[in-house]
Amino acid sequence: MTMRLKDKVIVITGATSGIGKALATRCVLEGAKVLIHGIDQIAGQKLVEHLGKNVHLCISDLNNLDSPKHIVTSAIEAFGKIDSIVNNAAVIERNNLLEVSEKSFSKTITINLQSALFLIQAAFPYLKQTQGNVLNIGSINAYTGEASLLTYSISKAGLQTMTRNLANAHGVDGIRFNLINPGWILTDREYADQIKKGLPENWPDKLGKDNIPFGKMSTPEQLAAACIYWLGDESKPFTGSVVDLEQFSIIGRNPEK
Numbered sequence: 001m002t003m004r005l006k007d008k009v010i011v012i013t014g015a016t017s018g019i020g021k022a023l024a025t026r027c028v029l030e031g032a033k034v035l036i037h038g039i040d041q042i043a044g045q046k047l048v049e050h051l052g053k054n055v056h057l058c059i060s061d062l063n064n065l066d067s068p069k070h071i072v073t074s075a076i077e078a079f080g081k082i083d084s085i086v087n088n089a090a091v092i093e094r095n096n097l098l099e100v101s102e103k104s105f106s107k108t109i110t111i112n113l114q115s116a117l118f119l120i121q122a123a124f125p126y127l128k129q130t131q132g133n134v135l136n137i138g139s140i141n142a143y144t145g146e147a148s149l150l151t152y153s154i155s156k157a158g159l160q161t162m163t164r165n166l167a168n169a170h171g172v173d174g175i176r177f178n179l180i181n182p183g184w185i186l187t188d189r190e191y192a193d194q195i196k197k198g199l200p201e202n203w204p205d206k207l208g209k210d211n212i213p214f215g216k217m218s219t220p221e222q223l224a225a226a227c228i229y230w231l232g233d234e235s236k237p238f239t240g241s242v243v244d245l246e247q248f249s250i251i252g253r254n255p256e257k
């Protein structure tokens, strides 16, 4: 197998679980060096031990405004350059208009959106040096979103506009900005969240064809495979792309009545 990310240095936030973990694992297989960022020290330690010498762990809470600079410093100290930033970390808090508090709004926006912007700002000189790229992990909730995912959906919409804005502003600097909007992906967190919402233990097997026309939920590994193209040089010079990855078309879907 050709290594599609040979010697690239990739920073992935929220990489100790779920999609970020699957992506870190795939990036290493593709020949990259990966800064695994997260807040869970134990899970992070386990993952770096499993992945071996081409990874470095950085534990840093994105609710802390110094975190983006800390992550960039950690990547440069470990690997000496940065080719890509993947803004994957997010909090997924459920709330709607009547329930939402200022505290929860501010936490979601800080972690899901503000930290992503300032991580890009801190990494900008290094991305310019490598003519690198940013891959933001949004959500199909960016377009409208579930009623009970109000602040989360707003944060993902912001990430989408930020991606397009920065792509237009910084093509001239040779830096690319793309975004993937995952649909429903069976991660451990997603599984647990749905149980908390009251679904039975075997809920992924009970979903109807409206949710999973292909008969099985999409996996973090399938999502990670799609990210590799956007991180590598194969996708040059494309930028400002918003790619929805679901088992059906998100835009304009109008299920039979």
Ligand SMILES: NC(=O)c1ccc[n+]([C@@H]2O[C@H](COP(=O)([O-])OP(=O)(O)OC[C@H]3O[C@@H](n4cnc5c(N)ncnc54)[C@H](O)[C@@H]3O)[C@@H](O)[C@H]2O)c1
Binding pocket: 013, 014, 015, 016, 017, 018, 019, 020, 038, 039, 040, 060, 061, 062, 063, 087, 088, 089, 090, 091, 092, 111, 137, 138, 139, 140, 181, 182, 183, 184, 185, 186, 187, 188, 189, 190
């Ligand atoms: N699973 C899905 O169905 C789905 C769908 C659409 C989008 N997404 C997006 O994919 C990304 C990964 O989600 P996932 O499903 O793998 O869930 P996940 O909870 O496993 O991943 C989120 C990661 O962000 C980290 N994180 C949260 N708060 C943090 C903080 N304050 N500081 C540092 N790290 C923090 C978590 O520790 C975790 O590792 C998220 O951006 C999510 O919005 C997931």
